[in-house]
Amino acid sequence: MKGSTIALAALLALGGATAASAGIGGEAYGARADGHWGGELGAGYSFGTAGFSLTPGVGVLVANDYTRAYGRIEAAYQIPAVAKIGAGVRISGDHTRPYGTVALPLLPKLALKGNAGPKYYALGLTLGY
Numbered sequence: 001m002k003g004s005t006i007a008l009a010a011l012l013a014l015g016g017a018t019a020a021s022a023g024i025g026g027e028a029y030g031a032r033a034d035g036h037w038g039g040e041l042g043a044g045y046s047f048g049t050a051g052f053s054l055t056p057g058v059g060v061l062v063a064n065d066y067t068r069a070y071g072r073i074e075a076a077y078q079i080p081a082v083a084k085i086g087a088g089v090r091i092s093g094d095h096t097r098p099y100g101t102v103a104l105p106l107l108p109k110l111a112l113k114g115n116a117g118p119k120y121y122a123l124g125l126t127l128g129y
Contacts, residue, residue, distance in 0.1 A: 025128030027113065031061060032121045033070070034092055038063030040122055042072070046129040051078045053086075055129065061092070068092050074101055084111070090120060 042059025076086025
């Protein structure tokens with residue numbers, strides 16, 4: 001409950017902001033989270049200006065006999081034509097995990113992305129943002 005309150009407050013704070021670039025995106029990863037290997041599917045909405053972005057999102061981790069929803073928020077900086085680098089916080093059940101993130105562009109709206117932090121690793125693709 002505490003994590004969802006923080007995420008809601010962040011979304012409300014961003015709601016009134018005018019952004020130079022914003023957009024809906026989706027992501028699919030192979031991940032190790034909550035002590036399980038599985039697939040993560042998620043979506044988010046990115047707000048940004050001058051190369052900086054803030055992206056709240058939600059998703060689900062699916063493993064063999066395990067399914068768990070998560071929320072996250074990421075702050076990142078886009079180095080033009082090179083990579084997007086940043087940090088995020090992933091909230092799932094009783095676990096709040098900070099992580100670093102790097103996304104390498106493959107096509108204009110498609111990127112190879114990796115996340116890594118304590119007891120959380122993910123590698124996959126993002127579309128949009």
